[in-house]
Amino acid sequence: MLTRRRDRRLDKRSTGLYSTVVNRSRENDADLALGLIGAAHSVEARLESTLEPLGLSLAKLGLLSHLVQAGEPLPLRALAERLACVRSNITQLVDRLEADKLVARLDDPNDRRSVRATITPEGRARQEAGQKALRGAARDAFAHLPFAQRETLGALLGAMARKQ
Numbered sequence: 001m002l003t004r005r006r007d008r009r010l011d012k013r014s015t016g017l018y019s020t021v022v023n024r025s026r027e028n029d030a031d032l033a034l035g036l037i038g039a040a041h042s043v044e045a046r047l048e049s050t051l052e053p054l055g056l057s058l059a060k061l062g063l064l065s066h067l068v069q070a071g072e073p074l075p076l077r078a079l080a081e082r083l084a085c086v087r088s089n090i091t092q093l094v095d096r097l098e099a100d101k102l103v104a105r106l107d108d109p110n111d112r113r114s115v116r117a118t119i120t121p122e123g124r125a126r127q128e129a130g131q132k133a134l135r136g137a138a139r140d141a142f143a144h145l146p147f148a149q150r151e152t153l154g155a156l157l158g159a160m161a162r163k164q
Helices: 004-009 012-022 026-054 058-070 076-082 087-099 121-142 147-163
Strands: 103-107 115-119
Touching: 026 058, 026 121, 058 076, 058 087, 058 103, 058 115, 058 121, 076 087, 076 115, 087 103, 115 121
Parallel strands: none
Antiparallel strands: 103 115
16 A cells, blocks of 8 residues: 555646555455456457458457468368357358468368368468458557557456466
């Protein structure tokens, strides 16, 4: 707890921030959770709008990025596992990417029941452009935060992810 003398040295902005954090009780944890969700949605919307002119979404870019990282065609089941979603969602996502000529389906030579997805040259180019745009948008989204606050936010989010 800060002393009265220390309280007087804080400017109005810092005092408001401090009292908001100090006075937050367990009953207000729901407000904290909702604030976190709201901030995440705001960042997500910014990133999605950045990718839209490239004909991409975060989901499409994620799938393309997994294919690039793998360096080889992947079974749809493996993509579903890596993206932590059900196979039917991956099938629909691959359908859309295939229609855009960013991904092609290949028969699996080891399993006739399985289909693999491979990235096309256009898909690779679009993935690279998407990653570049995403990095710029993410940098802009956090530019207003001082470096120390960005580091603290990263540490807090990491701690929360490990707790889950």
